[in-house]
Amino acid sequence: MGQEGRVTLRERAVLTWREERPQREASRLLWQAEKLEKMRGKLAGIIGPEHEIKIGINSKGDITARVEDLRFITYGYDDDLLLIVAKVNCPLCGKDVSLGYVEDLADLGEKLELLEEGYRHECGAYKKLREVAR
Numbered sequence: 001m002g003q004e005g006r007v008t009l010r011e012r013a014v015l016t017w018r019e020e021r022p023q024r025e026a027s028r029l030l031w032q033a034e035k036l037e038k039m040r041g042k043l044a045g046i047i048g049p050e051h052e053i054k055i056g057i058n059s060k061g062d063i064t065a066r067v068e069d070l071r072f073i074t075y076g077y078d079d080d081l082l083l084i085v086a087k088v089n090c091p092l093c094g095k096d097v098s099l100g101y102v103e104d105l106a107d108l109g110e111k112l113e114l115l116e117e118g119y120r121h122e123c124g125a126y127k128k129l130r131e132v133a134r
C-alpha cells in the first residue's frame with residue numbers, strides 16, 4: 001500500500017493557503033480598513049469634528065488613535081460594541097495611565113480631571129508633591 005500519489009493533509013493545507021493567500025490578505029486589509037474607519041467615526045462622535053484624529057494599529061493589532069497628547073485604543077471589534085479606552089501619560093511621572101472607557105466628551109473631561117486630582121493611578125511624583133505642599 002504505497003502512499004505515492006496521495007496528497008497529504010499538510011500538503012493540501014499549504015497548497016490551499018498559497019492559492020487563497022492573495023484573496024485572504026486582501027480581505028484582511030479591507031476588514032482592517034473598515035475597523036479603522038469605524039474607530040475614526042466613533043471617536044469623532046465622542047470628541048467632535050474639531051480635532052485631527054491620527055489612526056493607527058499597534059504591534060498587537062489593536063486599533064489606536066491619537067488626538068493631540070491623548071491616546072485612544074479599542075479592543076472590541078464587535079461592530080456595535082466598539083469600546084474606546086482613553087490613555088494618557090501622567091503629567092507628573094510620565095507613566096502610561098488608562099482612563100478607562102469613554103462615552104462622550106464630558107465623560108473624557110471627568111476622567112482627565114480625576115487624573116489631575118490623582119485618582120487614576122498611584123503616582124509617586126504626585127504623592128511627593130502633596131507632602132511637600134503640606
Ligand SMILES: [Zn+2]
Binds near residue numbers: 090094095122125126
Ligand atoms: Zn504619575
